[in-house]
Amino acid sequence: MTQALRSIYVILVSLALFTAGSGMLGTLLGVRMAIEGFSHHSIGPILACYSFGFVLGTLYMVRVIRRVGHIRSFAAFAAIACISALAHPLWIDGVFWALLRAVTGFCGAGLVMVMESWINDRASNQIRGTIMATYAATSNLAQSSGQFGLGLGKPESYVLFSICAALIAASLVPLALTRSKAPLLESHERMGVRKLFDLAPIGIVGAFIAGVAMAGMMAVLPVYAQQEGYSVQSISLLMGIAVLASMATQWPVGRLSDRVDRRALIVLLALLGLLVSLPLSRQEGDSFMLLVALAAAFVGIAGTMYPMCVALTNDQLHSHQMVSASGTLLLIFGIGTIVGPVGGSLAMQYLGGAGLFTFLGAAMALVSAFGLYRYLRAKPIVVEEQAEYVPVSVVATPVIMEVDPRNPEFDPPVNMPPVERRTGIRDRRKDSQSGGRRRTDAADFNE
Numbered sequence: 001m002t003q004a005l006r007s008i009y010v011i012l013v014s015l016a017l018f019t020a021g022s023g024m025l026g027t028l029l030g031v032r033m034a035i036e037g038f039s040h041h042s043i044g045p046i047l048a049c050y051s052f053g054f055v056l057g058t059l060y061m062v063r064v065i066r067r068v069g070h071i072r073s074f075a076a077f078a079a080i081a082c083i084s085a086l087a088h089p090l091w092i093d094g095v096f097w098a099l100l101r102a103v104t105g106f107c108g109a110g111l112v113m114v115m116e117s118w119i120n121d122r123a124s125n126q127i128r129g130t131i132m133a134t135y136a137a138t139s140n141l142a143q144s145s146g147q148f149g150l151g152l153g154k155p156e157s158y159v160l161f162s163i164c165a166a167l168i169a170a171s172l173v174p175l176a177l178t179r180s181k182a183p184l185l186e187s188h189e190r191m192g193v194r195k196l197f198d199l200a201p202i203g204i205v206g207a208f209i210a211g212v213a214m215a216g217m218m219a220v221l222p223v224y225a226q227q228e229g230y231s232v233q234s235i236s237l238l239m240g241i242a243v244l245a246s247m248a249t250q251w252p253v254g255r256l257s258d259r260v261d262r263r264a265l266i267v268l269l270a271l272l273g274l275l276v277s278l279p280l281s282r283q284e285g286d287s288f289m290l291l292v293a294l295a296a297a298f299v300g301i302a303g304t305m306y307p308m309c310v311a312l313t314n315d316q317l318h319s320h321q322m323v324s325a326s327g328t329l330l331l332i333f334g335i336g337t338i339v340g341p342v343g344g345s346l347a348m349q350y351l352g353g354a355g356l357f358t359f360l361g362a363a364m365a366l367v368s369a370f371g372l373y374r375y376l377r378a379k380p381i382v383v384e385e386q387a388e389y390v391p392v393s394v395v396a397t398p399v400i401m402e403v404d405p406r407n408p409e410f411d412p413p414v415n416m417p418p419v420e421r422r423t424g425i426r427d428r429r430k431d432s433q434s435g436g437r438r439r440t441d442a443a444d445f446n447e
Contacts, residue, residue: 021167044345057109211336246303277361
């Protein structure tokens with residue numbers, strides 16, 4: 001197991017550096033725009049452009065990676081994302097920043113896709129669950145670290161933008177120096193939204209609301225905190241603890257979901273999110289620690305909803321449908337991450353600071369009402385037949401879902417050499433040579 005995880009250590013380091021840099025940049029921009037006097041109805045759409053670019057990237061970056069190769073693609077994406085981070089303080093303009101956010105998101109999708117395909121290439125059946133959990137934990141810890149980094153300078157200066165750019169650029173170094181051969185990258189077809197909604201309606205609605213809640217809170221909360229007069233160091237602490245709360249709730253909620261009806265649990269989580277949003281909507285900057293506690297509770301709840309929806313959806317699908325359904329759920333979640341910052345900032349514009357939490361509470365009320373309706377009408381799923389809950393990173397593309405231990409198509413070939421079975425490290429090139437799953441021509445990946 002240790003040797004198997006060591007084989008993806010370099011990729012995880014690159015993932016951590018990129019996630020820390022991009023996460024820190026997103027929070028920094030929210031605070032900086034509030035300082036510069038941007039209106040709330042413009043802050044949300046500008047921040048949402050990152051998610052828009054990321055969603056587009058998951059749709060089109062596969063073609064670029066195939067044509068150019070993994071390492072060269074990664075170098076190009078990292079360079080462009082780094083330049084975008086450095087360019088923000090050069091011209092304080094809403095349209096310019098929106099374009100930069102979209103470019104950063106587009107390149108971010110390519111960077112994550114390259115890293116995930118490398119992880120996928122080195123995984124075997126024995127370590128899939130461990131890899132998924134390690135991937136999600138690495139992503140969350142790195143994002144939290146990036147939030148704490150906000151206190152290293154003043155948002156009005158160039159320093160913090162330089163740190164973000166340096167972290168993004170540093171993510172290139174581990175992969176550029178790796179001696180591993182570039183992996184092969186498959187196409188991932190998505191199941192139609194209508195078809196998936198007919199099969200798992202709560203999964204679709206829940207994934208969308210999870211995106212709305214997580215992105216709305218993480219993007220607009222720093223703006224709210226700055227408006228309430230909190231220091232940059234306080235905002236850094238607030239956001240860092242919120243991300244850690246999201247990671248801390250994954251294991252206990254996941255364990256519980258394996259023992260009860262997940263539809264009921266999703267309804268319960270949504271109701272808890274609604275209850276937490278009520279005192280948040282009455283916050284007026286009186287108690288910072290209360291704000292931290294409530295925000296952490298909300299993010300901790302919202303952070304479990306997407307992997308819960310993935311697990312619930314898998315409960316209602318045939319095994320051969322899981323990978324294509326995961327791609328569709330990621331797309332729906334991504335659309336939610338676009339809507340969240342826009343809706344949250346508009347709510348603040350017209351309802352005041354409390355509007356953000358009113359909007360998020362309404363989103364939770366919507367999914368709880370729909371979930372309860374479906375729970376009362378649909379036939380229950382036998383708990384013993386439910387698929388296993390697996391942590392899922394919100395910074396992910398459909399590539400990593402192939403490693404999901406619930407995906408039976410990932411089973412290793414019967415002729416896997418003993419050393420690979422023992423270590424859990426799999427040479428995926430041998431699969432394609434021995435009649436394994438269909439893959440693209442290896443010539444497409446010459447570096």
